[in-house]
Amino acid sequence: NRSSDLNYIQDQLPRVVVVGDQSAGKTSVLEMLVEARIFPRGSGEMMTRSPVKVTLSEGPEHVAQLRNGTKKYDLTKESELKLLREEIEAQMRASVKPGQTVTNDTISLTVRGPGLNRMVLVDLPGVISTETAGMASMTKSSITSMCKQHMANPNAIILCIQDGSVDAERSNVTDIVTSADPQGKRTIFVLTKVDLAEKNEMNPKRVKAILDGELFPMKALGYFAVVTGTENPRDDVKTIRQYEEKFFQSSTLFQSGAFKATQIKMRNLSLAVSKRFWQTVKDSVQEQVEHFRSTRFDLESEWKNTFPKQRELNRNELFEKGRDEMLDQVASLMRIAPQEWDDAFASRLVDAMSSTVVDKIYMPAAAKGATPGHFKTQVDIKLRAWANGELPLLCTEKGASTLIEKVSEVVLENPTQNGLQGLFDPLRKEVLAGIKRRRDWMTADINRLRVIQLSSLQDETVPDQQSWLLAVKFMESAIDNEQKLARERLRQLIGPGAWEKWISWRSQTSEQVKRAATRNELIKLIGTETDRSAKLADDELTVVRKNLQSQKIDVTDDFIVGTWSHVYKDHFLEQALLSAQQCRRAFRHRHLTPVSNKLNCDDVVLFWRIQRMIQGTSNALRQQVLSTEAWKLEKEVKQILETMDDSKKRELIVGGESI
Secondary structure: OHHHHHHHHHHHOOEEEEEEEOOOOHHHHHHHHHOOOOOOOOOOOOOOOOOEEEEEEEOOOOEEEEOOOOOOEEOOOHHHHHHHHHHHHHHHHHHOOOOOOOOOOOEEEEEEEOOOOOEEEEEOOOEOOOOOOOOOOOHHHHHHHHHHHHHOOOOEEEEEEEEOOOOHHHOOHHHHHHHHOOOOOOEEEEEEOHHHHHHOOOOHHHHHHHHOOOOOOOOOOEEEEOOOOOOOOOOOHHHHHHHHHHHHHHOHHHHOOOOOHHHEOHHHHHHHHHHHHHHHHHHHHHHHHHHHHHHHHHHHHHHHHHOOOOOOOEHHHHHHHHHHHHHHHHHHHHHOOHHHHHHHHHHHHHHHHHHHHHHHHHHHHOOOOOOHHHHHHHHHHHHHHHHHOOHHHHHHHHHHHHHHHHHHHHHHOOOOOOOOOOOOHHHHHHHHHHHHHOOOOOOOOHHHHHHHHHHHHOOOOOOOHHHHHHHHHHHHHHHHHHHHHHHHHHHHHHOOOHHHHHHHOOOOOHHHHHHHHHHHHHHHHHOOOOOOOOOOOHHHHHHHHHHHHHOOOOOOHHHHHHHHHHHHHHHHHHHHHHHHHHHOOOOOOOOOOOOOOOOOOHHHHHHHHHHHHHHHHHHHHHHHHHHHHHHHHHHHHHHHHHOOOHHHHHHHOOOOOEO
């Protein structure tokens, strides 16, 4: 029954259900996730009268659009926000039938914006303990029933909102959540208004008990404490976030250990909710796959038993079947999680950029005698020249190769499940070869990409300790990889060592013997020097050459200089790794007290800028794939398939006239 299957899908779709007592701050939490004050507000009265479903996605502009509406509201303008709030309130009131206070009719809207985490949120009316004057009878039970109905979805993540400024015993929502999710496998607990709790001198031990899951009988996946408002109800999200950041920096509750650093701030909550949402999506997709696989098996068994002599397919019919399957597989690129795209692009970009960053930017700027000021100036010049030159083209090339790689994965690594395994493999490979021959993938937005990269590379401000540690880790990883490559190239030049000679019966060539002896002399020359010049002085060349001659080894100056470039790079990278270790704890005091690092840890800032640029580039490439390249790809696949004649079909789909 196709209708029942569609209802099954709709009922089981993952979403984040926001529940809480009236005026507990659940709508404010949702607005902080949306990053805009989009909901009607009032002081002490019920404002949410119907479920509001908000579908978040990433986009270049921060806009909202109601379902079945044509107007796009610019969420960066207060006048547009006011119009949106008024429209939502009007739709709520219109959907409530006479004699009722709340309704089950859902208001749906989409919100797009830079950096928004993709997920689906549902805001519900606040749970009440008493029906006040003006409310319809049964309002309390209607709200409770509505909450239970939405939480009954096994793929719903429950965001349980508790007002931190009032006594926990007054909460009505925790018992409802516990009945829906007794094991706490789908629940995330959020304690709001902790600034007011601190102002009311709430006992830190009691707050800690709440966030440790010891005060309420309910269980949860995680517990968070947030601030979602200021004394001025008109303040925007940016102001509230700044106020929250400032509050937690000086909070006595935080300093007393009432909550952990990972349990505070909307940023951590948003990341936790997004991570859980996409894990639920992954799990629910697998469940639905199993559901439909079981249904399909039952239908196929019924078909075979009812119609044992089913019709065979000829080559043209099989070709159409393979064509449809391949187009479906290409369309599945749109369902790949954004983080998976970002990680794939970032990995390719790091591999492609590491050598350039080290050889052409870091090493020249950090040459012997470089001061922090000289280093920063040289880095700025070289980064700007790189971004204005080859960088955007390099990134689009790597973006194109990543796209082709993902296409190959979905087409070749997801074979047909219809009992015809291997039959369409030649057809798939032919289509992939045609895709690879096209040279204009990911080339449309090079100028936009250059602007994004220049902007990212100009950002020298590492915002917090965590970002600093990530930059250090990125620096260590990049340098370690480059050092491994440098040492492997040097090993190939000097040939096998003593152990390798013994176990593999290999020996050095005369050239490798000279190279090894020269390397040893150059290492002695470096000695314990940490700040070496990249260029050998004339007298140093003479000393090395004479020492080699005493060993009856004759080499030219060019030979020594060529070996020196490899030895020096290994030495430089070793010192750079030590520098990264010294800078690991230098985030807070490097501008106040000297750091035992000649560049005052500005090399960490360089790798922070590179890391930010890679993140921004990956984000831009992913948006281009989803908005442009996927459509081009589908069109290209159709064109390749449409140009295949009967002889090509016979070549690619092997078998008789009736397969």
